[in-house]
Amino acid sequence: MPRPIEALVHADALAHNLSRARMLAPDARVWAVVKANAYGHGIERAFDGLRGADGFALLDLSEAERVRDLGWRGPILLLEGAFEVRDLELCSRLNLWHVVHCTEQIDWLAAHKTHQPHRVFLKMNSGMNRLGFTPTAYRSAWTRLNALPQVDEISLMTHFSDADGPRGVTMQVEAFEWATQDLPGERSLANSAAILRHGLKNDWVRAGIMSYGSAPDFPEHDIRHWQLRPTMTLRSRLIAVQQLKAGDTVGYGSSYTAREAQRIGIVACGYADGYPRHAGTDTPLLVDGVRTGTVGRVSMDMLAVDLAPVPAAGVGSEVTLWGRGPGGQILSIDDVAHAAGTIGYELMCAVAPRVPIHATRDD
Ligand SMILES: Cc1ncc(COP(=O)(O)O)c(C=O)c1O
Numbered sequence: 119m120p121r122p123i124e125a126l127v128h129a130d131a132l133a134h135n136l137s138r139a140r141m142l143a144p145d146a147r148v149w150a151v152v153k154a155n156a157y158g159h160g161i162e163r164a165f166d167g168l169r170g171a172d173g174f175a176l177l178d179l180s181e182a183e184r185v186r187d188l189g190w191r192g193p194i195l196l197l198e199g200a201f202e203v204r205d206l207e208l209c210s211r212l213n214l215w216h217v218v219h220c221t222e223q224i225d226w227l228a229a230h231k232t233h234q235p236h237r238v239f240l241k242m243n244s245g246m247n248r249l250g251f252t253p254t255a256y257r258s259a260w261t262r263l264n265a266l267p268q269v270d271e272i273s274l275m276t277h278f279s280d281a282d283g284p285r286g287v288t289m290q291v292e293a294f295e296w297a298t299q300d301l302p303g304e305r306s307l308a309n310s311a312a313i314l315r316h317g318l319k320n321d322w323v324r325a326g327i328m329s330y331g332s333a334p335d336f337p338e339h340d341i342r343h344w345q346l347r348p349t350m351t352l353r354s355r356l357i358a359v360q361q362l363k364a365g366d367t368v369g370y371g372s373s374y375t376a377r378e379a380q381r382i383g384i385v386a387c388g389y390a391d392g393y394p395r396h397a398g399t400d401t402p403l404l405v406d407g408v409r410t411g412t413v414g415r416v417s418m419d420m421l422a423v424d425l426a427p428v429p430a431a432g433v434g435s436e437v438t439l440w441g442r443g444p445g446g447q448i449l450s451i452d453d454v455a456h457a458a459g460t461i462g463y464e465l466m467c468a469v470a471p472r473v474p475i476h477a478t479r480d481d
Contacts, residue, residue, distance in 0.1 A: 120474070121354075121386050121419075122354050122355040122357070122386050123352070123353070123354040123386050123387050123391055123473055124352075124353060124354075124473060124474045124475070124476060125350060125351065125352045125353075125469055125473050125474070125475040125476070126350065126351040126353070126441065126442075126475070126476055126477075126478050127159045127160065127163040127164060127167075127349060127350055127475060127476070127477045127478065128167070128347070128348065128349050128350070128351070128441075128442065128478055128479075129163075129164075129166045129167035129477060129478065129479045130167065130347075130479055131167070131331055131347035131348060131349040132159075132164055132166075132167025132168050132329060132330070132349045133167045133168070133170060134346075134347050135325075135328055135329045135330070135331055135346050135347060135349065136148065136150060136167070136168055136170055136171060136325060136329050137170070138328065138344070138345055138346060139310075139313055139323060139325035139328060139329065142313050142314065142317065142319070143308070143313055143318075143319035143323045144319070145319060146308075146319045146320060146321055146322060146323045147172035147173065147321065147322050147323075148171050148172050148173075148322075148323055148325055149171065149172065149173050149174065149175040149193075149195060149306075149322055149323065149324045149325065150168040150171035150173070150174050150175070150325060150329055151174075151175045151176070151197075151309075151324050151325060151326035151329070152164060152168065152174050152175065152176050152181065152185070153175070153176045153177045153178070153181070153197060153326075154177075154467050155181065155467075156168075156330075157326065157327065157329075157330045157463065157466050157467055158350070158466040158467040158468065158469050159330065159349065159350055159466065159475075160475055160477075161176075161181055161184050161185060161188075162184065162188065163475060163476075163477040164349075165185070165188050165190075166477065166479075167349070168329065169190075171325075172192065172193065172322075173192055173193030173194060173195060173215075173322075174190065174192075174193075174194050174195070175194075175195040175197050175324055176194070176195075176196065176197065177196065177197050177198050179196070179205055179208050179214075182194050182196065182208075182212060182214050183208075183212065186212050193215055193237075194212070194213075194214050194215065195214070195215045195216065195217070195239060196209070196214055196215070196216040196217060197217055198217060198219070198249065199216040199217040199218055199219055199223050199238075199241075200216060200223055200226055202226070203226040203229060203230065206226055206227065206230040206232070206236070207230075209236060210230075210232040210234055210236070213234070215236070215237040215238065215239065216236065216238055216239070217238070217239045217240075217241050217249075217275065218238045218239070218240050218241065218259070218263060219241040219243075219249040219250045219251070220249070220251075221259070224259065224262055224263055224266075227263070227266055227268045227269060228266055228268065230268050232268055235267065235268055235269055235270035236268060236269055236270060237270050237271050237273070238263060238269055238270075238271075238272055238273070239272075239273045239274075239275040239306060240256070240259060240260055240263060240272050240273070240274055240275065240303075241275050241276065241277070242256050242274070242275065242276040242293075242294055242297060242298070243276075244276040244277075244289075244290040244291075244293040244294045244297075245279060245289060245290045245293060246277055246278070246279040246290070248277070249277070250276065250277075253293045253294070253296060253297035254297070256297045256298070257297065257301070260272060260274075260301055271303065271304075272302075272303045273303050273304040273305070273306060273321070273322070274294075274298050274301060274303050274304070274305050274306070275305070275306040275307070276290060276293075276294045276307055277307075277309065278290055278307070278308075278309060278311070278312055281308070281309055281310075281311035281312040281315060281316060281334070282311035282315070282334040282335040283335070286315075286316065287307075287312055287316050287318070291307070291318075294307065304320075304321035304322060305320035305321050305322070306320060306321060306322035306323070306324060307320050307323075308320065308323040308324060309324050309325075309326060309327075309334075310324075310325055310326050310327045310328035310329075310334045311334040311335055313325060313328065314328060314333075314334065314335070314339075314344050315335060327462065327463055328344065328346055329349070330349045330350065330462075330466055331346050331347050331348040331349040331350070331450070331451070332346070332450070332451055332452050332455075332461075332462030332463065332466070333346065333450070333452055333462075336450075336452035336453075336455075336456060336461075336462070337452070337456055340450060340452060340453075341448075341450050341452065342448075347448075348440070348441045348442055348448060348449075348450060348451065350440070350441055350451065350466055350469075351438060351440065351441025351442045352387070352391075352392075352393075352438075352439040352440050352441060352469065352473070353436060353437060353438050353439060353441070354385050354386045354387040354391075354436075354437050354439065355385070355386060355433075355434055355435060355436055355437060356383040356384065356385060356405070356423075356431060356432065356433050356434060356435045356437060357384055357385070357386045357420075357433060358383070358384040358433060359381060359382070359383050359384070359425070359431075359432055359433060360381070360382050360383075360384065360422075361379070361380075361381055362376040362379065362380045362381070362382060363376065363379055364376055364377060364378045364379060367414075368382060368413050368414035368422050369413075369414035369415045369417060369422055370414075370415045370417055371414075371415055372414075373398075373399070373414050373415050374399050374413045374414035374415075374422075380424065380425075380426060381425040381426065381429070382413055382422045382423060382424060382425055383405060383422070383423045383425050383431060383432075383435065383437070384420050384421075384422055384423075385403075385420060385421050385422070385423055385437045385439075386419065386420065387419075387420070387421055387437070387439055388416055388417050388418045388419040388420050388421060389416050389417070389418055390418045390419055390470055390472065391419070391469070391470050391472065391473050392465070392468040392469040392470040392473065393416055393421065393439060394416070394454070394455070394458035394460060394464075394465060394468075395415075395416045396458045396459055396460070397412060397416055397421075397454065397457055397458035398412075398457070398458075399411065399412060399413050399414060400412065400413075400457065401454060401457040401458060402449060402453050402454060402457060403423060403437060403438060403439055403440075403449065403454070404437065404438035404443040404447055404449050405423060405425065405427075405428045405431045405435055405436070405437050405438075406428055406430070406431055406435050406436055406444065407436075407438070407443035407444050407445040407447045408427050408428040408431075408447075409427070409447070409449065410423055410424050410425065410426070410427045410428060411423070411424055412424075423437065439454065440453070440454045440465070450462075451465050451466060
């Protein structure tokens with residue numbers, strides 16, 4: 119029998135979360151952001167749930183090929199554009215739309231031989247200082263692009279640094295509007311946090327983390343507040359039970375000491391499965407659907423859990439590390455990430471290759 123750990127990808131939850139983006143931005147078209155192998159869910163597994171999107175946004179050309187191989191004929195956007203001039207050949211062949219964020223990418227387009235002009239998204243650096251043309255340089259980049267026979271329609275785009283926090287989006291929206299006010303073309307500004315918190319609904323919204331059932335502004339708001347559903351369950355089983363006496367310690371470094379007699383379970387899940395090693399004692403999980411917490415350090419293949427709230431549990435009991443419990447109980451990935459000092463994005467992207475992942479439609 120294989121180790122009992124596995125992950126499930128819930129297609130219906132993906133479809134539900136995408137429909138939340140649609141509901142909040144009813145006049146916009148929705149990019150399902152599927153970079154990083156659909157935020158760790160697997161592009162092929164996530165595709166079924168996300169096929170109602172208007173397009174797929176991603177980074178890797180190989181991921182774009184995989185989306186085309188799934189039969190998707192609609193828009194695909196390369197969020198970082200081409201990485202070298204040769205990439206433009208694949209863009210022509212697969213009819214990929216691509217971001218243009220620097221002058222080198224304009225030079226490559228100018229040198230590219232194609233019969234089919236490309237649809238491009240010209241990116242503005244409106245304050246994040248990662249990718250894009252500054253507001254003052256934006257217009258000349260647009261003018262240069264617009265003069266190229268290799269370029270078809272130009273859409274206008276920026277990305278927010280603080281849509282999930284107190285700084286918000288106002289300064290960046292103002293910078294974007296100042297530089298683009300009389301430029302034609304569709305606009306794309308909003309990531310998940312901007313859709314949820316700021317009601318931004320320009321022509322194309324980019325729904326990433328919200329599609330995967332994680333609240334971008336946790337713990338200020340959780341998925342229940344935003345009416346999102348977990349799209350990934352990581353689950354395993356108890357493979358041992360230990361009865362501790364007061365003063366007994368647990369795991370490497372003996373970082374946990376029992377204050378009284380205590381029953382703990384040992385779960386077949388560790389950091390080599392992608393579970394965060396920095397999750398300290400009391401990181402939430404479910405045993406047979408009952409919420410309890412970890413005890414001691416997470417090791418490579420195992421972690422320990424307090425069984426006090428679930429006395430009937432024993433070897434073989436189901437453990438939900440995050441996602442959906444056996445009776446439909448929800449443990450959001452954000453709860454676990456927060457306890458480990460990280461964000462849901464990181465945990466879902468980090469599920470290790472040794473964990474089998476299955477697509478389901480059962481929720
Ligand atoms: C350019 C761009 N747009 C959209 C997204 C989606 O963001 P989120 O997952 O926060 O919705 C990302 C993700 O980092 C991004 O880089």
